Amino acid sequence: MATDTTLRKETVDDWGSRERTPGTPPRVIVIGAGVAGLSTGCYAQMSGARTRIFEKHVLPGGCCTAWSRDGYLFDYCIEWLIGTAPGNDAHQVWRELGALDGKTVTNFELFNKVEDEHGRSVTFYNDPDRLEAHLLALSPADAPLIRAFTRDLRRFIDIELYPFLTAPALRTVRERAATLRTVLPAFRLFWRTAATPMHVFADKFQDPLLRRAFRNIFFQDPEGFPLLPYLFNMAAAHHLNAGFPQGGSLGLSRSVENRYLGLGGEVTYRARTEKILVENDRAIGIELRNGRRYFAEHIVSACDGRTTVHGLLDGRYTSPRIDKLYNDLIERPGTLFPAVVSAFVGLRGDFDPGEAHSTTHLLTDEDGRRLPGALQNSLVVQARSRYSDGFAPPGRSVLHCTYFSDYAYWKELRTRSRREYRGRKHEVADFVRTFLEHRHPGINDRIDLVDIASPATTHRYTGNHNGSILAWKAFSDADDVAARLVGKDRMRLPGLSGFSMAGQWVGMGGLIRAASTGRFAVQYLCRELGLEFRAWESEGTEPWHPGMLGELPQLDRWSAREDTGS
Incomplete structure (x- = not known):
C-alpha cells in the first residue's frame, strides 16, 4: 500500500517553480520539523501528496529533543507519553508514525513523589x-x-x-x-x-x-x-499507557523523522522561514531567510502560533477568535504553560537506589528566593538514567532538575548582560549542587558537570513564545477558543486558502495532541486537494540503539564547569 505514495518523488524537483510538474501529486510545504510537523508530513505522504519540511534548527523534534556533553545525553521533553500501551487510538497514532518502532517502554509504579522541607513525603x-x-x-x-x-x-x-x-x-x-x-x-x-x-x-x-x-x-x-x-x-x-519510550525525546523525534523519510518526504534543516507567500488570498509558498522561495499547493505552519499569524503572515488574516488567542490571551497571566529551567547533572556512579525516579522537593521561602526566576518554591529531581538506556556513559548517570521559571526574567538578563545571564546560570548550578549534597552527603564529589538550559534557551532554539514548552495551558480560557479553531475553523485562518496550522498552538499541549493535529490537518487538506486520506502502521522492526540519535549538538556550549558561551 505504501509503494504508490512516492512514485514520482525521486524524479521531480519543482519546489522552486510556481507551477507543479503536470501529472504529479500536489505539493505540501510544512514549516517546522517538530512532532506536529513531522506528523503532518507522514500523513500527507501516506495520502499521496509530495511534501517538504523546512526547519530552522539542525534537529527534528522542536522541544521534543536532547543534546549532549562529554558522553552524557540530556533528554529535555518527555516525562510520560500517552499511548505507549497497545489497544487504544493514541497508540495507533504512534504506530502509524513509527515512533515506537523497535523500542522498549519503561513504566513506573508511581507517578511522582512529593517531599517537604522536613523530609516528610507522599508517594502518588x-x-x-x-x-x-x-x-x-x-x-x-x-x-x-x-x-x-x-x-x-x-x-x-x-x-x-x-x-x-x-x-x-x-x-x-x-x-x-x-x-x-x-x-x-x-x-x-x-x-x-x-x-x-x-x-x-x-x-x-x-x-x-x-x-x-x-x-x-x-x-x-x-x-x-x-x-x-x-x-x-x-x-x-x-x-501502562503513559510510559517512557526507549531513546527518549530525541529518540521519538528521530523515529518519526525516519518514518517520514521512508515515506519519501524531505526535510531541509537550517532553513528559517521568513514569510508565507500569498497571492490573491491564497498561500502559494514560503520565503526563507536566505531569500530562496519554494512553492506548493498547500502550506502547513507547524511552528509557533504567534510567529505564524503576526510574523509569517504580517497579521493580515485574523478574526475575533484569532485576535483573542494571539493578542489577548497570549499575554494574560496564567494562560500559557510556564517555561522551565533545566539543570542536568552528570554523575559518576548511580543515584541513590532508594530514591523515587521522580521527586518534587518543596522548598522553604528562603531557598525558593535563591533559585533565579523561580515561580514556585519547589525543585523537581528526576533520575533520568532509569528512564532509558544510553543517557550516560558506562558507570555514570544523569539527573534532571527542573523548576517553573519566568521567561521575561531570563530574556531581560540575556539582553542586558551576557555576563549576568551566565552568572545566574552559575547560581542555579550552585543551588542544585548544594541541595543534592544536603540530601545525599558525598554526592557533590561525584558530580562531573552541571548543564543549564533557561527559558531563553528554549525560545532561541524553538521560537516558542515566552519559552513555553506546552503552549496554551489546558483548561485555561484558551482551551475552548483553541478547540473551536481545530473543530469549527478546521485549523485555517479566515480569508486565506491553501493554508492551515498544526501543533500545540492550535491543539493544546502534550505530544499525542501535537501528533494528532498533524493527522487532523491532513484529513482537512485532503478534501481540498482531492486526495483520499490514508494511514497505516509502520512495519519497522530494527531494535532501537543510541546510534539512531545521529549527531548531537551542544546547544549553548555552556556548563557550570566551563563558561565559554551564551
Whole structure:
C-alpha cells in the first residue's frame, strides 16, 4: 500500500517553480520539523501528496529533543507519553508514525513523589488501592477526601477515551456514537472533576503536606488545572499507557523523522522561514531567510502560533477568535504553560537506589528566593538514567532538575548582560549542587558537570513564545477558543486558502495532541486537494540503539564547569 505514495518523488524537483510538474501529486510545504510537523508530513505522504519540511534548527523534534556533553545525553521533553500501551487510538497514532518502532517502554509504579522541607513525603502510586492505603496511613483524618479521590481514579481506570484519530468536524455518526457511549455513563464524573480546581480540592485536606502535595502530582503546580487531567493521566499510567519510550525525546523525534523519510518526504534543516507567500488570498509558498522561495499547493505552519499569524503572515488574516488567542490571551497571566529551567547533572556512579525516579522537593521561602526566576518554591529531581538506556556513559548517570521559571526574567538578563545571564546560570548550578549534597552527603564529589538550559534557551532554539514548552495551558480560557479553531475553523485562518496550522498552538499541549493535529490537518487538506486520506502502521522492526540519535549538538556550549558561551 505504501509503494504508490512516492512514485514520482525521486524524479521531480519543482519546489522552486510556481507551477507543479503536470501529472504529479500536489505539493505540501510544512514549516517546522517538530512532532506536529513531522506528523503532518507522514500523513500527507501516506495520502499521496509530495511534501517538504523546512526547519530552522539542525534537529527534528522542536522541544521534543536532547543534546549532549562529554558522553552524557540530556533528554529535555518527555516525562510520560500517552499511548505507549497497545489497544487504544493514541497508540495507533504512534504506530502509524513509527515512533515506537523497535523500542522498549519503561513504566513506573508511581507517578511522582512529593517531599517537604522536613523530609516528610507522599508517594502518588498509580494503583488506587496502594495509593489509598498509603494516604490513609499518612493522614487518617483525611479519609473521606482520600477515598473520594481514589474512587474517582478507579472510575477513570475503567474509561478509555483517546479521541486522536479523526478531526472533530469529520467524525462520522458511528464515531460520535462511540464517544457518546463512553462519555454519557460517566458524564457526571467528567463534569464534576473538570469543574473542581485541584487547589480547591487540595485545600480541604487537614494534613499540610497533602494540601501541598496534591498540587504537585504533575511535578510542579500548573495552577488552574482541575482534578480531571490528574485522574486521567494516573489512570493511563495504571494501564501502562503513559510510559517512557526507549531513546527518549530525541529518540521519538528521530523515529518519526525516519518514518517520514521512508515515506519519501524531505526535510531541509537550517532553513528559517521568513514569510508565507500569498497571492490573491491564497498561500502559494514560503520565503526563507536566505531569500530562496519554494512553492506548493498547500502550506502547513507547524511552528509557533504567534510567529505564524503576526510574523509569517504580517497579521493580515485574523478574526475575533484569532485576535483573542494571539493578542489577548497570549499575554494574560496564567494562560500559557510556564517555561522551565533545566539543570542536568552528570554523575559518576548511580543515584541513590532508594530514591523515587521522580521527586518534587518543596522548598522553604528562603531557598525558593535563591533559585533565579523561580515561580514556585519547589525543585523537581528526576533520575533520568532509569528512564532509558544510553543517557550516560558506562558507570555514570544523569539527573534532571527542573523548576517553573519566568521567561521575561531570563530574556531581560540575556539582553542586558551576557555576563549576568551566565552568572545566574552559575547560581542555579550552585543551588542544585548544594541541595543534592544536603540530601545525599558525598554526592557533590561525584558530580562531573552541571548543564543549564533557561527559558531563553528554549525560545532561541524553538521560537516558542515566552519559552513555553506546552503552549496554551489546558483548561485555561484558551482551551475552548483553541478547540473551536481545530473543530469549527478546521485549523485555517479566515480569508486565506491553501493554508492551515498544526501543533500545540492550535491543539493544546502534550505530544499525542501535537501528533494528532498533524493527522487532523491532513484529513482537512485532503478534501481540498482531492486526495483520499490514508494511514497505516509502520512495519519497522530494527531494535532501537543510541546510534539512531545521529549527531548531537551542544546547544549553548555552556556548563557550570566551563563558561565559554551564551
